[in-house]
Structure formats: C-alpha cells, structure tokens
Amino acid sequence: MTAPAGSSSSDPRSLLLVCPTPRLVTAATEAGFQVVTVADPAGFTDDQLRDHLAETIRTHRVGMLIACGEASTLPAVLETAERLGVSPNPAAAARLLADASQIRGLMTRSGPQWEALTLPTGPEDGPPPYDIEYGVETLTAEGMHRVTGIVELRFTGRGAPRADSGPGPGTGDGPTGTVRGGAPLHTFPAPITRQEEAEIRALATGLLDLAGYEFGYAFTRIARTDEGPRVIESLPRQASWPTSRLIELTTGLVPERELVRALSGSPPEAPAMVGCAAAVPLPDPSGAPDRITALADVREVRDGHVLLTALTPAELATRTAAVLDSQV
Numbered sequence: 001m002t003a004p005a006g007s008s009s010s011d012p013r014s015l016l017l018v019c020p021t022p023r024l025v026t027a028a029t030e031a032g033f034q035v036v037t038v039a040d041p042a043g044f045t046d047d048q049l050r051d052h053l054a055e056t057i058r059t060h061r062v063g064m065l066i067a068c069g070e071a072s073t074l075p076a077v078l079e080t081a082e083r084l085g086v087s088p089n090p091a092a093a094a095r096l097l098a099d100a101s102q103i104r105g106l107m108t109r110s111g112p113q114w115e116a117l118t119l120p121t122g123p124e125d126g127p128p129p130y131d132i133e134y135g136v137e138t139l140t141a142e143g144m145h146r147v148t149g150i151v152e153l154r155f156t157g158r159g160a161p162r163a164d165s166g167p168g169p170g171t172g173d174g175p176t177g178t179v180r181g182g183a184p185l186h187t188f189p190a191p192i193t194r195q196e197e198a199e200i201r202a203l204a205t206g207l208l209d210l211a212g213y214e215f216g217y218a219f220t221r222i223a224r225t226d227e228g229p230r231v232i233e234s235l236p237r238q239a240s241w242p243t244s245r246l247i248e249l250t251t252g253l254v255p256e257r258e259l260v261r262a263l264s265g266s267p268p269e270a271p272a273m274v275g276c277a278a279a280v281p282l283p284d285p286s287g288a289p290d291r292i293t294a295l296a297d298v299r300e301v302r303d304g305h306v307l308l309t310a311l312t313p314a315e316l317a318t319r320t321a322a323v324l325d326s327q328v
Contacts, residue, residue, distance in 0.1 A: 009061060010057075010061045010062060010063040010085075010086065011034065011060075011061040011062070011063050012063040012064070013032060013033050013034055013063065014033070014034045014036065014060050014061050014062045014063050014064075015028055015033040015034065015035050015036070015062065015063070015064055015065075015066065015263070016036045016037070016038070016053070016056060016057060016060070016062040016064070016065040016066070016086070017035060017036070017037045017038075017065075017066050017068065018037075018038045018041060018053075018065065018066070018067040018068065018071040018077055019038070019039065019040065019041065019067065019068045019069045019070065019071040020037055020039075020066070020068050021068065021256060023254070023256040023257075024068065024256040024259065024260070025037060026256075027254070027256045027257045027259075027260045028260050028263070031260045031261075031263075031264055033260070033263070034060070036056060036060045036062065038052070038053065038056065041071055041074065041076075041077065044076075046075070046076040047076075049074075049076045049077065049080075050076050050079075050080045053065070053076075053077065053080045053081070054080060054084060057080075057084050057086055062086050063086060064086050064087075064088055064263065065077075065080075065081040065086045065087060066088070066216070066259075066263070067081070067094075068237065068238075069237055070237075072094060072098075072216070072235075072236045072237040073094065073095070073097075073098035073235070073236065073237075075091075075095060078091035078094050078095060079091050088214065088215035088216070088263075089213065089214050089215045089216055089236070090212055090213075090214065092212065093211045093212040093213045093214065093236070094213070094236040096211050096212075097208075097211055097213065097218065097234050097235055097236045098235060098236060100232070100233040103118070103207070103211075103231065103233060103234060104118045106210055106211065107207070107210070107231065110210055114206075114210070117203060117228075117229065117230060117231055118230060118231050119223050119225075119230035119231060119232050129225070130223045130224055130225045130230075131154065131155045131156075132152060132153065132154050132155070132223070132224040133152075133153040133155075133184070133221050133222065133223050133224065133232065134150055134151070134152060134153070134190055134192075134200050134221070134222045134224065134229070135150070135151040135152075135153055135186075135219060135220075135221055135239060135243050136149075136150050136200060136201070136204040136219070136220045136221075136222060137149050137150075137151075137217065137218075137219050137238065137239040137243065137244070137247060138204060138205065138208065138217065138218050138219075138220070139216070139217050139255075139258055139259065139262060139268070140208060140213055140214060140215055140216060140217075140218065140262075141215060141262040141265075142214065142215070143209075143213075143214045143215075145204075145205040145208050145209070145213075145218075146268055147201050147204065147205065148247060148251070148253060148255070148258070148271075149188060149189070149239075149243075149246075149247035149250075149251065150188075150189065150190045150192070150197065150200055150201070151186050151187065151188045151189075151190055151239075151243045151246060151247070152186070152187045152188070152190035152191060152192070153184035153185070153186055153221075153243075154184055154185045154187065155182060155184050155185075156182060156184075156185055156281075182281065183281035183282075183304055183305070184281065185278065185279070185280055185281060185320070186242055186243060186246055186278060186279035186305070187276070187277075187278045187316070187320075188243075188246040188247060188250055188276060188277050188278070189250070189273075189276060191313060199228075199229055200222055200229055203220075203222060203229055203231065204218075204220040204222065204234070207220060207231060207234055208220075208234070211234075213236065215262070216236060216237070216259070217236070217237055217238035217239075217255070217259065218234055218235065218236050218237070219234065219235050219237060219238065219239040219240075219243070220233070220234035220235075221233050221234070238255055238259075241302065241303060242279035242302070242303065242305050242307060243279075245279075245300070245307065246277045246278070246279060246307070249277050249299065249307070249309055250273060250274060250275060250276060250277045250309070251271035251272065251273055251274075252271060252272045252274065253269060253271050257269075274311075275309055275310055275311040275312070275316075276309070276310055276311075276312070276313055276316045277299075277307065277308060277309045277310070277316070278307070278308045278316055278319075278320050279305040279306070279307050279308075280305060280306045280308065280320055280323045280324060281304060281305055282301075282304050282305065282306060282327070283327055292306060292323055292326050292327070297309060297310065297319050298323075306323050308320060308323065
C-alpha cells in the first residue's frame with residue numbers, strides 16, 4: 001500500500017494534474033477541486049521536474065497528484081509524488097506496468113498458472129501467431145478494478161502498414177508478437193462469449209492485483225491465440241483514441257468525469273449501453289475519400305480510422321463492410 005495522500009499541511013481538495021486533457025481539468029474544477037496543472041513536463045530535465053513538482057506541491061498544499069498520458073510512466077513524476085505522500089498509487093506498480101519485460105517477469109515469478117498466460121517475445125520462444133487482440137480498459141479505485149470496456153482489435157491486413165514489432169494498437173507502445181500487417185479494425189463491445197469475457201476480465205484485473213495497482217486507469221492488451229488468451233502489455237493510463245472514443249460513444253461514460261468521481265470517493269456511474277461501434281482503418285491515414293465520409297452513420301474520421309455506430313451487431317457489420325468495400 002502507498003502512503004496516505006498528502007500530509008497534515010496539505011489540502012485534500014487541492015489537486016495537481018500532470019499532462020491532463022482540458023476535459024479532465026474542467027471535470028475536476030466542476031467537482032470542487034482546486035486544480036493546479038503541469039501541462040507539459042517535456043521541457044524539464046528529471047531533476048528540474050522533481051524540483052518543480054515538489055515546489056508546486058508545497059506552494060499549493062497539494063493533496064493528490066494525478067499523472068496522465070505519457071506522464072503516467074515518468075519516474076520523476078511517480079517517485080516525487082510517492083516521496084511527498086500525494087500519490088494514490090505505488091510508484092513501483094506504475095513503473096512495473098510501464099515495462100512489458102517487467103510484467104512478464106512478474107507473471108513468471110507468480111507461478112506456472114501465471115507464467116502460462118504471458119505472451120513470449122524472444123525468438124527462441126516461438127510466440128504463437130494471432131490476428132486478434134482484446135484491449136481492456138479498467139478504472140481502479142482503492143484497489144478495486146472496474147472494467148469499463150473490452151474492445152476487439154482485429155488485424156485484417158488492411159489500413160496503414162504496421163511492422164510486427166512496431167507500436168501496438170490503442171496504446172502506441174510495446175511489443176506485439178506475431179500479427180498480420182495493417183492497422184486494426186476496432187469493435188466495441190468485443191464480439192465474445194460470456195466465458196471468453198470472464199476469462200479476459202479475470203486476466204486483466206488479476207494482473208493489476210499482482211502489480212499492486214491501486215488507483216487510476218489502465219489499458220491491458222491481450223492476444224487471442226490457439227493456446228488461449230495471453231498478456232501482451234498493460235499500461236497505467238486510459239486507452240487512447242479510437243478505443244476510448246468507442247467506449248464513450250456506446251456507454252455514455254465520459255472517462256475524465258469517471259476518474260474525478262473515483263477521486264471524490266463517489267460510486268461509479270452506471271453505463272447506459274446503447275448499440276455498438278467500430279473504428280475502421282483507412283489505407284491512407286492522412287484522410288478519408290469523399291465516398292467514405294458520405295456514407296451514412298460515419299460519426300468521425302480521425303487518425304487513420306472511420307468511426308461508425310449502430311444499434312445492433314448485424315447493422316454494424318453491414319456498415320463496416322460498406323466502408324471496407326469502398327476502399328477497394
């Protein structure tokens with residue numbers, strides 16, 4: 001367990017946000033927090049960042065520090081927050097989740113049942129091939145992990161080229177194993193059985209338990225192989241676009257608002273699940289042809305994907321096929 005956030009001289013309603021989105025700043029302010037921000041730590045050296053954070057925490061009597069996005073894995077941020085007692089999460093847990101090799105080491109040390117669930121990456125291991133991943137977004141408060149969504153990422157060979165060992169979908173980080181080329185087709189909710197969903201949920205949340213993760217978003221990538229589900233990586237931050245957007249469109253849950261509710265100790269908002277959604281990759285990520293943007297039910301075009309919504313999986317499959325066919 002990490003030390004209680006803040007000290008006797010801190011204000012529990014004073015919140016320091018590092019690299020926040022504008023929506024998070026707004027949500028925290030509307031919830032009554034006194035918000036202080038460090039918008040971009042990139043201009044600091046590690047020592048300068050530690051000093052700046054420490055001074056900001058003392059000056060504003062910060063009770064809690066939340067690191068978002070890339071900042072959620074920076075040792076200077078994590079260690080300073082923990083040292084000054086304003087971290088809701090152990091720095092060691094966040095550092096571990098930021099390193100796929102440490103995750104594999106943790107699972108190996110945790111016994112054969114966990115070692116069997118990690119995806120091998122070395123050439124001597126012969127990682128099993130797969131063309132489907134599941135992206136599991138979770139929000140943890142006081143060590144309790146709530147799965148906010150499971151998205152299927154299917155590699156069809158379409159879309160912008162992607163190297164097998166390059167950046168992973170959804171996170172932009174980490175190893176991927178042996179997959180088909182191209183950007184993934186995202187589908188939410190993932191078209192899986194109840195048993196598959198239970199296995200994927202248990203694997204993602206069990207890993208967070210092993211790591212000692214106590215607060216905040218995490219995004220875990222799990223490969224579907226012939227040998228069963230295998231962990232690829234888990235990062236201590238919210239899923240990135242388009243995964244996060246599909247979950248928001250379909251459940252109505254605004255991730256920044258949910259994080260602030262967790263900070264306030266309020267119970268999570270119940271999702272209002274309406275329909276389903278997909279993010280279809282484009283062969284040219286620089287833009288979508290007019291024949292695609294003119295299609296019905298295109299919600300957004302961004303970052304090499306077209307976002308679609310539908311009321312039923314059958315409708316979504318039809319609309320997805322229309323976008324894919326228009327690219328031929």
